[in-house]
Amino acid sequence: MTPAEYQALTSPKLSHPARSLYQLYLQHQARGDQTQALDYPVLGKALAVQGDGGYRYRVTPATLTELIDELLAVGLLSLLENPHPQHYHGAVFSLPLKRLQGLVALPSRQFAMHPQWRPDAQFDGLARLCGLLDSHIDETELGEFIAYWLGRPEVFENQHQWMLKLVRKLKNQRSIKRVSAPQPDAGYQQLPAKADSGPSKRAQQMMAEALRLNADTPHVNKQEDCGSDEKDS
Template identity: 75%
Template sequence: MTPAEYQALTSPRLSHPARSLYLLYLRHQARGDETQPLDYPSLGRALAVQGEGEYRYRVTPAGLTELIDELQQAGLLVLQQRAHPQHYHGARFRLELKRLQGLTPLPARQFAMHPDWRPDEQLDGLARLCGLLDSRYDDTELGEFIAYWLGRPEVFENQHQWMLRFVRQLKKQRALRRDTNPAPATGYQQQAAPTSTDTGPSKRAREMMEEAQRLRDEQQESHDEKDT
């Protein structure tokens, strides 16, 4: 499973039957990143839960159509060919997020934010997946992100999750810039995007990081004094 699939499948908006349909049947039976023509009777049998002489869970054809609609809305399926306008029996789909094999696998280790944290080379692919077409950033944006989370040492995330938080911050900041600095009505001029730099955070960002670290140290010293 790719990180993109994992992110979509763990969304609280996706129902458990839809997750089961994708993982246990559609993905398992797919050839590469495309499904076989969907067969509603087979899908129904794959999802059915049978008890003692009766079914404890069965899905109707209309229910199957709703589950497939869920998977499309989550970005997991993209319709390639449809035989009937009212249902998906016989239809083919592309497993869109399975194609994103290049993203870094989800690491098991989680860690608190630290001053040396940096996004890795997979940031661009993750940003595009989240709707941010330009993933370039400057040292102030990075420094503010690090400084903010240095002040919350109780938060542990893995690398993928930290990058996802960073992408969301970039999207929010750029949306605010567009709201406060609208483009002139008399013409269009593309605003240069901030460029990534490897020189580290700016002076202002370093000061914020140092202040967050100082507050964190004071909290730790206060905690140690109470323990003694």
């Protein structure tokens, strides 16, 4: 049984006899995802419940038609051939939900959180479906999640529901981090220019040396000395 079939079978719109008809006969006797031609007398016998001295439950042809209408309404059946428009005796149906594989297997039994719990291989797909594109989990995030629910042993969920809780926690945490984080360009902003504090120490030394040379050798061309200093700097 696929998850899609399970979801349809648990619909409150479906009666118990209709569920039994699908699970115990139509699905079981199907060839692949297509039923055999429906035989009302055989279906009636399959659904009948015998009791002491007779039948405790029996279905009429009209009731069978109503049960099949229920299955059609929730999508478990799709009509392919029907030689008699007034009823479905001899009709052939497809089972569209039988070939529709869901995200996860049938819901497993519920259990309380335990220290060894881990999300399974379906987690990435579930996260993307819920809008969490980065489904990576580090040990700190997982440990916090497990520790939180270990403190609530009265909560029982199945594997799928625990993974949903983890996805919601991650989405909430990462949303908060994005809001509180600095803007992406903050680390690349140009620093304000430093105020001009005058020539550097090296430049001052060079200028002092040039003045000394000028004083010692009056014939030296000052413009050429400045040009030389510019190259050294």
